[in-house]
Amino acid sequence: MTENELRGKRRQRVLKGAAILTGINNSGVMCTVRNMHPGGAELKLPIEAYVPDEFLLYVTKDRIGYKAIVRWRRDDRIGVEFAGTEPKPHWHYG
Template identity: 60%
Template sequence: MTTPAIPLDVKADEHRHEHRQRVLKGGAIITGLQNSEISCTVRNQHESGAELRVAPDARVPDRFLLYIPVDGIAYRSEVRWRRNDRIGVKFNGTEGKPKLHYG
C-alpha cells in the first residue's frame, strides 16, 4: 500500500508549533546597507515569526530588521525559508521604531 503524496506546504505546517494568524500589513525590510529599505507585505504572523511577500527580484539578506508601522515595532528577523516571492522569517527580538524610517 502506498501513502498519498502530501503537498510541501502541508508538510511544513506539520512542523509549526504555533498557528500563524492571517494578516495583511505593510512592512519594510531594513538592511544594514545605508539603512536601505525593501517594501514587503506581511501575509501571516505569530509571536515568533511571519510570512512576507516581496518583489520577485528583491535581494533580501538572511538577517534584517522588519519594521511594521501599524504595530510600531521592528522585529530582528532571520530568514528560515524562501519560495518565489515569499519568505518565512523567525523573530529574534524586537526594537522600537527605527530612527530613519519615514512611517
C-alpha cells in the first residue's frame, strides 16, 4: 500500500507557520504545515528538533491548537493525526 492509500483522505497543500508546543519547560518548535485535512497534516521542521509522540500544534494563521499524534517520521518531516482541538496555552506568545 502506498502512503496515500494508508492515509485515506486527500490532503490540501498549504504553507502555514505553526508551533509544536510540548509543554516541556513551556517550549515550542517552529515548523511549517505543508499539507493538511481535517484529520491530520504533514509538518516540516528542523531536522535536529525533538518532537514527542503527542503534542499541541498551534497553527498561527488559523488560531487553532490541534492535539496531534505522530503517525510517521521521515528526515525533516512528520505526519500527524489530529485528536481534537484545544485553546492555545496562555504562555505561548503567538
